[in-house]
Amino acid sequence: xxxxxxxxxxxxxxxxxxxxxxxxxxxxxxxxxxxxxxxxxxxxxxxxxxxxxxxxxxxxxxxxxxxxxxxxxxxxxxxxxxxxxxxxxxxxxxxxxxxxxxxxxxxxxxxxxxxxxxxxxxxxxxxxxxxxxxxxxxxxxxxxxxxxxxxxxxxxxxxxxxxxxxxxxxxxxxxxxxxxxxxxxxxxxxxxxxxxxxxxxxxxxxxxxxxxxxxxxxxxxxxxxxxxxxxxxxxxxxxxxxxxxxxxxxxxxxxxxxxxxxxxxxxxxxxxxxxxxxxxxxxxxxxxxxxxxxxxxxxxxxxxxxxxxxxxxxxxxxxxxxxxxxxxxxxxxxxxxxxxxxxxxxxxxxxxxxxxxxxxxxxxxxxxxxxxxxxxx
Numbered sequence: 001x002x003x004x005x006x007x008x009x010x011x012x013x014x015x016x017x018x019x020x021x022x023x024x025x026x027x028x029x030x031x032x033x034x035x036x037x038x039x040x041x042x043x044x045x046x047x048x049x050x051x052x053x054x055x056x057x058x059x060x061x062x063x064x065x066x067x068x069x070x071x072x073x074x075x076x077x078x079x080x081x082x083x084x085x086x087x088x089x090x091x092x093x094x095x096x097x098x099x100x101x102x103x104x105x106x107x108x109x110x111x112x113x114x115x116x117x118x119x120x121x122x123x124x125x126x127x128x129x130x131x132x133x134x135x136x137x138x139x140x141x142x143x144x145x146x147x148x149x150x151x152x153x154x155x156x157x158x159x160x161x162x163x164x165x166x167x168x169x170x171x172x173x174x175x176x177x178x179x180x181x182x183x184x185x186x187x188x189x190x191x192x193x194x195x196x197x198x199x200x201x202x203x204x205x206x207x208x209x210x211x212x213x214x215x216x217x218x219x220x221x222x223x224x225x226x227x228x229x230x231x232x233x234x235x236x237x238x239x240x241x242x243x244x245x246x247x248x249x250x251x252x253x254x255x256x257x258x259x260x261x262x263x264x265x266x267x268x269x270x271x272x273x274x275x276x277x278x279x280x281x282x283x284x285x286x287x288x289x290x291x292x293x294x295x296x297x298x299x300x301x302x303x304x305x306x307x308x309x310x311x312x313x314x315x316x317x318x319x320x321x322x323x324x325x326x327x328x329x330x331x332x333x334x335x336x337x338x339x340x341x342x343x344x345x346x347x348x349x350x351x352x353x354x355x356x357x358x359x360x361x362x363x364x365x366x367x368x369x370x371x372x373x374x375x376x377x
Contacts, residue, residue, distance in 0.1 A: 001127045003236055004156060007046050009227040010057035010193030011213040012039060013093060014074070015066040020218055021282070021312050030311075034246055036073065038215040041244045042227055043077045049229055051084050052126065057193025057210075058091025058134055058162030063100060071101045079108045086111045087121070089134035089160035091193060092174055096136050114160055119148075122155075131159045131187075133175070140175045148185055156234055159185065162193045165202065165210075179203040189232055196221050198241065207237060219249045219284050247311065249282045256319060257289035262298050266305035269315075282312040288356075290322035320359045323366055335369050338362075 014035050018028045046054050061070065078086050088111065090096040096103065096115040107113070112121050114132020121130045131148055140163075151157055163175025165182065174194065182190055183203035192199070192210035196217060202208035211228045213221060225245035231238045252272050259265050269285055287297055297317045306313050329339040342362040349355035 001233065003231045003233040004053060004126055004128060005049055005051045006053035006055055006158075006189075006230050006232065007042065007049065007051045007227055008055040008057065008191045008209065008230065009042055009211050009214050010162070010191075011059045011091070011196055012061070012215065013059055013213065013217060014039065014061040015070050016062050016217060017065050018217075027312060031247070035215050036070065037246060038244050039074060040077065042214060043081060045227065045229065045242065045244070046081050046084055051081075051229075053130075053158075054081065054084050054086045055158070055160055055191040056086065056088040057160050057191045058089050059093040059193060060088060060091075061094050061101070063094050063097075066094075066101070068101075071105055075105070075108055075111070078111050082108065082110050084110065085123070087114060087130050087132070087160060088112070089114045089132040089162055089193070090136070091162040092135050092138055092140070094135075095138055096134065126156070127154075128156045128158070131157070133159065133161045133163070135162060135175065151186055153186060154234075156232060157185075157187045158189045158191065158232070159187045160191045160193075164194060165192060165208070179208055182208060188234065189230065189237060197223070198225075200239075200241075209239065211241070214244045215247065216245055216249050219251050219282070222249050222251065247280050247282060249284070251284045251286070253286045253288055255289040256287050256291060256297070260292060260295055262301045262305060265297055265302055269302070269306060278310040280311055283310050283314070285313075285315045286318055287315065288318050289320075291319045293321050293323070296321065318353075318356045320356065321363050323363065325362070328366065335366065338365055338369070 012035055015032055016035065018031045021027055021031065090102055090113070094100065094102070096113065102113045114121070114134060116136055119132055123130070129152060148159070161177070161182070163177050165177050166179050179202045183205055187207060190208040192208055195210045196213040198212040199210040209228055212225055214225055214227060216222070216225050224243050226241055226243040229240045229242055254268055254272055256265050256268060259268065265287065273283065297319060299315050299317060302315050303313055325339055325343060329336055329343060339362065342358055342365065346355050346358040346362070349358055
């Protein structure tokens with residue numbers, strides 16, 4: 001039996017609302033098109049590799065936002081790879097519920113939706129059995145299907161899972177599983193989805209792989225994104241990771257203690273970002289440091305100075321206007337007491353953001369004591 005060629009991706013989130021980038025509908029529509037373009041690039045990879053299987057481990061689309069035209073488009077593309085069998089396990093964003101497209105759309109004959117109604121598909125000609133463990137609602141408690149307890153070890157066995165593995169800290173039930181339990185199933189490959197960043201070589205057998213989202217969706221998803229391309233048999237598992245993302249997210253923290261105006265801030269940001277085009281980059285800048293008492297960053301002006309050649313730009317001001325706090329804490333009376341209390345709380349802060357908020361409160365408190373008013377709020 002010849003080895004099986006497959007492509008594995010997950011968490012594309014087609015027609016995502018992209019609320020994090022604000023109410024710019026033109027930019028949101030461009031990001032939604034990026035997701036469709038990523039899907040098209042994956043289909044072209046499947047064609048180029050002449051893959052036997054396309055494995056999709058959940059969250060292919062956003063249930064509450066996806067348009068029928070999007071579903072029609074992806075089904076048409078599935079039809080273009082009719083020699084490739086497409087297996088989809090529903091995720092928590094596209095669960096297998098009564099009004100879902102998984103239940104109510106006529107998919108191409110090469111598309112298999114894995115659910116409680118059909119948790120296993122056997123392909124005799126490939127000596128292959130494919131199982132699914134996904135979502136029938138937006139939340140799910142982990143449970144291993146009875147279908148998974150009777151595995152034919154003579155066959156190549158693959159499992160598609162959408163869920164949280166080895167990270168049982170969430171209060172919401174997103175199919176909490178352990179790699180140890182999954183390893184006991186003796187699968188030859190476990191196609192994991194749910195995490196948006198790449199994870200591989202999990203479990204005792206090292207056969208659990210999560211490709212991450214093919215196109216990044218937020219600032220916690222920096223770096224390369226793509227798909228796994230694999231060759232599998234009973235004796236072989238060979239994997240290649242291939243980049244498919246077009247856009248990149250980039251976050252930077254910039255200290256502006258030595259600046260005096262917004263132009264100098266914009267120059268520092270430009271130097272930090274470096275040379276080259278940024279029209280495919282979403283940039284988030286955090287400004288930090290103790291600034292001159294006479295200068296407060298104007299975020300709107302800084303955005304304007306950066307210009308339009310960045311696809312998306314946001315700036316957060318976490319600077320703290322400076323006073324001589326060491327001197328002020330030694331003053332008698334209310335002011336000294338207030339400064340000592342706030343500095344002590346800031347020293348014990350558990351996070352940088354908590355410390356920033358306390359120091360900002362300290363500044364405004366001193367301003368109120370000295371001037372009888374707070375400026376710039």
